[in-house]
Amino acid sequence: MERFDLVVIGAGPSGYAAAMRAIDFKKKTLLIEKSEVGGAGVTNGALSSKTWWELSREASAFRKSLKRYNIRAPHINYKEIQSEVRKAVLERKSMLKEHMEALNGSNYSSYLQFAAGTAHLLTPNEIEIVHNSRSSKVWADNIILATGSRPRYLPELPIDEKIVMTSDGIESMEDFPESMVIVGAGVIGCEFATIFSGFGRTKVHLIDKGDRILPFEDADVVRIIERNMENNGVLIHRNSRLIGMKIVNHRVEYELEYNDGSRELFNVEKALVSVGRTANYEDLWDDKVGIGISKRGIENDDTQTNVPNIYAVGDLTADISLVNVGELEGRYAVEKIFGKPSRKLVYENISTIMFLSPEVAGVGLNETQAREQKIDYKVVTLEYSTIPRAIAKRNTQGFIKLLVTNDDEMKILGMKVVGNNASSAIQAVAVLISMDKGIEELAECVHPHPSITEGIQECVRMLMGKSLFKPTALRGRLSCRRSVNGVYEDIVF
């Protein structure tokens, strides 16, 4: 039986990152994948959905530009768009594979091996790999489980991945449906609502249990997103509960019950069910391996399971399901096995982007979380309409919001940017938070002009009472307040 210092199961973002970090330590590593290298980070997931989003945003912007010049928008061909997405997926997958092959001819050649197949732990050190009905066994001193997650199925819904689909089926349709209902108004559901309404060929319905989409997000952020969705023709069923869904004559019939008890029946061409993900650990190990499972998933202490040489990372574990978090955990687990991680594994300051219209980028706490945690804070908001770059772009929709501690130190707690280029604007603050720095650094550095980051600088200067525009003069566009015990008061200098 061939022996390895480390066997990584699953070559999605977490497993791939773990394997690549292991060869830095010059450890003999085996990476096993049963399906597509890149996992949901590439196929039916992060990269593919972002390609759909980019193409949808481009199509929507193109339609608006043509209107400016009084030109009729051309027909958008679904197959063209789908083929572009497939090219993007193939490009990334090929790169990941080529990289592994090229490592063979490099100074890392004796460290990394790749095996196609489904892995199963027979003991805490022995792994069976089944590929095309052939089985082999390997020995691992250490194991990292990185088997990811899959869409959660609701048994009462007739999911067939053709008419009623999850994110695994949605990218394989034959054409844009003329109508589609999305069950679940979380991030992925809202991203697909943005994508399909953006192409302008699909009437999207979005089912929302509460009175607003994205319930974990601040109300001012959600207001813009909902307004844009509705302007793009999305029908948001608020305060509604799905009480039945059937496939009738190759279409979807669904019934809703509203909070007031009334009911309504709808008929659409397709449905997307987006109600969370389920960790992939069934059949991953024999009972005698003894990995502890709780209601929240695999029990682990900073990636290490209760079986000391077995680690679990990425979507498989119960924390945040994102590519960057999976990669962070994969690398961290390897450092814990073969060295000593230079930093603690912390989840508080992860930067996130929601690919909506407009995009929403954030880092650290939002106001909703700060209030839930009973933290007093100072908060400044600045509308994009005060930023020259946004004016030049002819798109001033959006705002920046910065939260700092309610003391003289004003440590950054979090930031949200809603609008064009939100994701690039967030980076400077993400770095400052991770360095545990206060805001002065941002106040004095000279940003390029015109740029969206100048808006962040102006936020910081507002907090210090030295901004160009004064919040007491431009009410509605700027605000500078503190929240104490959940109650706002203006900060006046």
Ligand SMILES: Cc1cc2nc3c(=O)[nH]c(=O)nc-3n(C[C@H](O)[C@H](O)[C@H](O)COP(=O)(O)OP(=O)(O)OC[C@H]3O[C@@H](n4cnc5c(N)ncnc54)[C@H](O)[C@@H]3O)c2cc1C
């Ligand atoms: C529609 C959608 C959009 C998303 N958008 C974003 C985004 O914009 N940004 C972001 O950061 N994240 C996004 N995500 C989340 C992101 O894709 C996941 O968090 C990430 O892929 C998790 O990586 P992972 O390696 O833990 O798991 P996965 O990517 O699920 O990879 C696990 C791999 O393990 C393999 N495997 C499973 N069992 C076995 C076995 N027994 N033997 C061998 N191999 C096995 C699987 O085939 C798979 O390739 C999105 C997800 C979805 C579904």
